[in-house]
Amino acid sequence: MSSSSAAPMSPSRGGAEEEDEEGAARTSDGSGGGTVFSYGEAGYWDARYVEEGGAPYDWYQRYAALRPFVRLFAPPASRLLMIGCGSALISEDMVADGYTDIMNIDISSVVIEMMRKKYFDIPQLQYMQMDVRDMSIFSDESFDCAIDKGTLDSLMCGVEAPLSAARMVLEVDRLLKPGGVFMLITYGDPSARVPHLNQPQDLGSRERRKDLSSILSH
Ligand SMILES: C[S@@+](CC[C@H](N)C(=O)[O-])C[C@H]1O[C@@H](n2cnc3c(N)ncnc32)[C@H](O)[C@@H]1O
Numbered sequence: 001m002s003s004s005s006a007a008p009m010s011p012s013r014g015g016a017e018e019e020d021e022e023g024a025a026r027t028s029d030g031s032g033g034g035t036v037f038s039y040g041e042a043g044y045w046d047a048r049y050v051e052e053g054g055a056p057y058d059w060y061q062r063y064a065a066l067r068p069f070v071r072l073f074a075p076p077a078s079r080l081l082m083i084g085c086g087s088a089l090i091s092e093d094m095v096a097d098g099y100t101d102i103m104n105i106d107i108s109s110v111v112i113e114m115m116r117k118k119y120f121d122i123p124q125l126q127y128m129q130m131d132v133r134d135m136s137i138f139s140d141e142s143f144d145c146a147i148d149k150g151t152l153d154s155l156m157c158g159v160e161a162p163l164s165a166a167r168m169v170l171e172v173d174r175l176l177k178p179g180g181v182f183m184l185i186t187y188g189d190p191s192a193r194v195p196h197l198n199q200p201q202d203l204g205s206r207e208r209r210k211d212l213s214s215i216l217s218h
Helices: 042-052 063-073 090-096 109-118 151-156 161-175 190-202 206-217
Strands: 080-083 102-106 125-129 143-149 176-185
Touching (some): 063 090, 063 176, 080 090, 090 102, 102 109, 143 161, 161 190
Parallel strands (some): 102 125, 143 176
């Protein structure tokens, strides 16, 4: 799924709707000029979340806009993985809409602590600090659905972007149950994102892909 907004990420405050075309030309995923930002680094996000003081922020879209797609592909009984959850309200909004089991992960320990405190009384929401490129704490085929809104985009702005993307996609592939769904909400053009998403099937059997994921994660 692509975001309806084509706006890029920016190192400055705010999300997609505040950005301009110039930023798009500065990503390192082949869509632009190649300057590398630190969106792929935990330190960048930690500092940003400290600065924002825990204020909620949803990149690209709120749940209300995404709901028709989410409800279509992931019924409320689904076990969900929210990748790079940040301070977004989407998981809270999904619980209000009937979802009962959402595991939220993010590389930033700062935002994970903030979200844990904020939602300590909502058992449907769990938060763990984790790098999406190594989710080995979870067993194979643990989730019905994985949602990423802006995290692959962050990795694509970092160093070794294609390798990071491959590691992420292989981990998601490993964690999804057969028939599971990966929803990607991204500013990236399909030509810059779909090749990464297609990698698992290009790599052969599910068992071989799991082996590769394990090798790349360590
Ligand atoms: C653009 S923000 C999107 C946040 C949220 N998903 C939203 O929709 O508002 C990207 C998020 O990905 C997280 N992130 C970046 N690299 C990551 C990685 N390797 N593993 C897990 N999370 C990562 C950042 O900490 C940040 O919270």
